[in-house]
Amino acid sequence: MLLRTTNSSPFGRKTQIAAMRLGLMKDMEVVGSNPMDPDDPLMKDNPLGKMPLLVLDDGRRVYDSRVILECFDHLAGGGVLLPRGWDARLRALTMQALGDGIMDAALLVVYEGRYRPADLAHRPWLDYQRAKILRGLETLLGDPPDPATLDVGVISLGCMLGYLDWRKQVDWRAGFPGLVAWFDAFRAATPEYDATAPE
Numbered sequence: 077m078l079l080r081t082t083n084s085s086p087f088g089r090k091t092q093i094a095a096m097r098l099g100l101m102k103d104m105e106v107v108g109s110n111p112m113d114p115d116d117p118l119m120k121d122n123p124l125g126k127m128p129l130l131v132l133d134d135g136r137r138v139y140d141s142r143v144i145l146e147c148f149d150h151l152a153g154g155g156v157l158l159p160r161g162w163d164a165r166l167r168a169l170t171m172q173a174l175g176d177g178i179m180d181a182a183l184l185v186v187y188e189g190r191y192r193p194a195d196l197a198h199r200p201w202l203d204y205q206r207a208k209i210l211r212g213l214e215t216l217l218g219d220p221p222d223p224a225t226l227d228v229g230v231i232s233l234g235c236m237l238g239y240l241d242w243r244k245q246v247d248w249r250a251g252f253p254g255l256v257a258w259f260d261a262f263r264a265a266t267p268e269y270d271a272t273a274p275e
């Protein structure tokens with residue numbers, strides 16, 4: 077298999093953590109991508125031009141990170157990162173949607189600064205995205221999943237907090253100190269997280 081991503085992508089980090097935990101890295105080559113390069117092979121593999129992108133041995137292209145995690149779990153026999161029981165599965169998928177959704181908003185905040193000329197930056201748009209991040213963190217704080225039980229939701233939430241640490245879209249440690257212990261417990265239980273840190 078071939079995984080197109082970089083360590084700087086929090087969505088790509090989800091897939092690398094999952095692959096490591098499931099013992100799939102030995103079957104996989106990881107190749108960097110640049111979504112801003114129109115000649116990058118990513119463009120023909122994923123019409124959305126986003127990473128991560130997985131190429132299966134039979135040539136099938138798999139996107140996005142949620143589907144790649146589902147694919148990895150299936151390849152590992154199923155029921156590992158996606159619980160088989162419906163209630164636990166629904167909870168894990170919803171937590172993944174929360175983590176991914178916060179990362180989507182956080183990514184848009186970064187892109188606003190990176191790709192829009194400073195004189196065209198639109199403050200209300202940034203506030204709108206940051207409000208999603210803050211509401212999401214509040215929701216997580218209200219009912220966090222067990223940080224030591226790795227599933228698709230916990231992977232996404234851990235990558236999300238790490239991404240906010242790195243890019244500093246909001247100061248979550250000051251605003252939500254209750255989440256610091258959750259993040260520390262996640263890192264302690266998930267060595268794959270530190271092993272996939274962006275350079």
Ligand SMILES: N[C@@H](CCC(=O)N[C@@H](CS)C(=O)NCC(=O)O)C(=O)O
Pocket residue numbers: 084085086087088111124125126127128140141142176183
């Ligand atoms: N929902 C997608 C999001 C992937 C995503 O936004 N990736 C970013 C890098 S972190 C990207 O490729 N951005 C380029 C673009 O939006 O054109 C997933 O879960 O894989």
